[in-house]
Amino acid sequence: MNSSKTSDDELNAIQNINKIIHEPARLLLMAHLFVVESADFLFLQRQTGLTWGNISSHLRKLENAGYVAVEKEFIDKKPHTTLKLTDKGRKAFKEYRKSMKQVFEDLPE
Amino acid sequence: MNQKINLKEIERKAYTSYHQDGVIDITIAFVIFIFSVIMLGDIYWLGSIGGISGFLSLLLYAGAKKFLTVPRIGYVKFPQQRAQRITAVAVALGVLSFVAGTVALIQTMAQGTPDWLVLLIENYMLTIGTAVAALFMLAGYAFKTKRIYAYALMTLVMFVAGHFIYFPLYYYLTALGSVILACGLFLMIRFVRKYPKVTETVDA
Numbered sequence: 159m160n161s162s163k164t165s166d167d168e169l170n171a172i173q174n175i176n177k178i179i180h181e182p183a184r185l186l187l188m189a190h191l192f193v194v195e196s197a198d199f200l201f202l203q204r205q206t207g208l209t210w211g212n213i214s215s216h217l218r219k220l221e222n223a224g225y226v227a228v229e230k231e232f233i234d235k236k237p238h239t240t241l242k243l244t245d246k247g248r249k250a251f252k253e254y255r256k257s258m259k260q261v262f263e264d265l266p267e
Numbered sequence: 268m269n270q271k272i273n274l275k276e277i278e279r280k281a282y283t284s285y286h287q288d289g290v291i292d293i294t295i296a297f298v299i300f301i302f303s304v305i306m307l308g309d310i311y312w313l314g315s316i317g318g319i320s321g322f323l324s325l326l327l328y329a330g331a332k333k334f335l336t337v338p339r340i341g342y343v344k345f346p347q348q349r350a351q352r353i354t355a356v357a358v359a360l361g362v363l364s365f366v367a368g369t370v371a372l373i374q375t376m377a378q379g380t381p382d383w384l385v386l387l388i389e390n391y392m393l394t395i396g397t398a399v400a401a402l403f404m405l406a407g408y409a410f411k412t413k414r415i416y417a418y419a420l421m422t423l424v425m426f427v428a429g430h431f432i433y434f435p436l437y438y439y440l441t442a443l444g445s446v447i448l449a450c451g452l453f454l455m456i457r458f459v460r461k462y463p464k465v466t467e468t469v470d471a
Binding site: 189190192193194195196197198199200201202203204205238240 | 273274277278280281284340341342343344345346347462465
């Protein structure tokens with residue numbers, strides 16, 4: 159009975175992992191945006207090694223989830239897009255870290 | 268725990284890649300050369316407006332970052348804690364210099380040049396070397412850049428040697444500036460090769 163409850167808890171923990179963040183490319187983008195205040199496409203591309211298209215499509219998903227805020231402005235008459243994690247995104251990322259840590263800590267050696 | 272380490276590594280990589288362009292080294296070398304020229308040309312009146320060299324170096328730094336670094340590596344804004352740390356270091360330095368200067372002035376006016384000031388002036392190579400090395404240490408701490416600590420060590424070694432082997436001060440300053448400039452140029456060339464300028468603009 160006890161063992162069954164534990165395995166249910168473990169399953170719940172795994173099922174509760176945020177699937178939007180869990181995708182490797184999005185996780186990489188979230189992690190990079192988590193450690194800075196804001197950055198642009200080029201910086202994320204240089205740091206992650208992802209392509210423009212990849213970054214664009216994953217950021218759209220993160221933006222739709224409300225995790226990333228996209229700010230567009232003109233610098234020297236050129237369009238410039240700045241990206242930053244929203245409060246919701248920061249909270250979700252912290253929770254994701256916590257739940258992943260919990261999942262792996264609960265796994266047997 | 269592993270994740271914590273990785274995030275720190277990501278942050279470290281993001282920050283150091285932004286300062287691997289050699290701009291800070293070239294700016295430091297520029298300031299050292301200005302002081303060297305002031306001493307070489309005996310144009311000490313320039314020293315009294317030393318703020319100009321600080322202003323010019325800020326212009327050089329900001330301009331190089333804008334036209335060289337950002338078009339190649341992208342725009343990033345780091346958390347405010349870093350900027351606050353740099354500001355705190357700058358303010359602490361300013362206050363320390365002001366207090367030391369004021370104390371020296373008051374003591375000199377009241378009872379002639381105090382012994383401690385005479386000692387510092389007599390051993391000016393050690394005094395300047397220690398002061399410049401301390402500045403480098405603070406800059407290394409503020410910018411989290413290890414090579415600036417190496418510059419501090421190099422400065423200390425060079426100026427301690429200069430205490431025993433006499434050459435005019437500007438020789439040492441020029442040598443120090445040249446080494447730092449060479450490092451900066453090496454880093455800049457490597458940076459420009461590693462990160463070619465991107466003309467493509469993308470909107471999300």
